[in-house]
Amino acid sequence: MIDLIDVTKSYGKGLPALNHANIHVDKGEFVFVVGSSGSGKSTLIKLLLKEIDSTSGKIIVSGEQLEGMKHARIPKFRRKLGVVFQDFRLLRDRNVYENVAFAQHVLNRPNRVIKKRVPEVLTEVGLAGKYKSMPDELSGGEQQRVALARALVNRPEILLADEPTGNLDPKTSVEIMKLIEQINNRGTTVLVVTHNREIVNYMRKRVIMMNQGVILSDEREGGYREA
Template sequence: MIRFENVTKFYARTPRPALDDVSIEIGRGEFVFLVGASGSGKTSCISLVQREERPSAGKVFVAGRDLSSMSAWKVPEHRRKLGVVFQDFRLLPDKTVYENVAFALQVIGKKRHTIRLAVPEVLEMVGLAGKEKRRPHELSGGEQQRVAIARAYVNRPPILLADEPTGNLDPTTSLGIMRLLDQINLTGTTVVMATHDEEIVNQWRKRVIELDEGVVVRDQPEGIYDSSRPARGELTVSEA
């Protein structure tokens, strides 16, 4: 579903690469935690999958398509295969919960009757039925993240990318968000979650890919994460 082939990413005016010869393969329906210290390259991986960035060397494939040879006009279609969730929710502050989610369908030209059916269904799924008319500032952080997940998932993309989705939330609220992402994964959606959240990673025991200074230092099924342990040089990449 997602394949990185020897991907190196340099940003302008930086001495070392953000990603250094990264090769990863993530299959359809997998749930993967992408872990590593701040600056290790997690967000860069997510940006490459979205084709917000392009590799300096190597290739990124998503759903069989080589993103480097994809023409610009095909990029919006590519992005429709992805739902994306961020640490800071990124909701439209003047729109209601319903409108925030509906907007994601309006911009891709979905018909009104489709929107009227899909939005309540996804809001029910994320546990926000009854809160359709609230604006983001009238919701808790956890509820705002649920709106963001509803917006990312309403078009049922085959891939959901989540960049530190629990980064602004307390542990109990984080657990609820993680349960929701797990539930989405159980519908067959591939989920890639970048996180520092040791508690979540260690509790859920899913595949863990660890980055350290842009290098994959660990790829482990049912892995754990200990951020206090120096990653590079102490661990080897297993054939997962």
């Protein structure tokens, strides 16, 4: 589902942000990418989203090679991905329902589909009773649930999560991770970038550890070790 073959990303002189990285993620897998800041985690997410281009190497996501992909093709490619961020990135002036429906409008879905699908996904993430709440009226955990609902509403093949628990307390972090695990159990491939040691150790999933752009280890049911 995700393949990085000898991928390097340099932003100029100095050490590359990603240095000859090789990663293979199968369909339906749950993978943590861990490392301290500057380890290359964010660069990895940006590369997978085709926000930036690699300097060398080959990236294949969901059957599409990202090198040489035309600008006009990028939106269609991104529709196969769902993304959540540490800061939730919700539209502050729209309520929960509108934030999720927005992702369907972007894909040109007809209204009848939107009216059916949005409540479905909001129920899935446990926000059935909060359609009309504004983001500022919700707790951090609830806001991340809305972000997850928005990421999932278009049934993506892959969920990319960039520090999804970075702004949450430990209890809420576990709840959000459990929710992401449920999503994974339904067949969505999940890649979570984090430096939350407790969560990684608690979940016992595959862990790819990075440091200064280099992949240090890749373990099934791994834990968070010091680099």
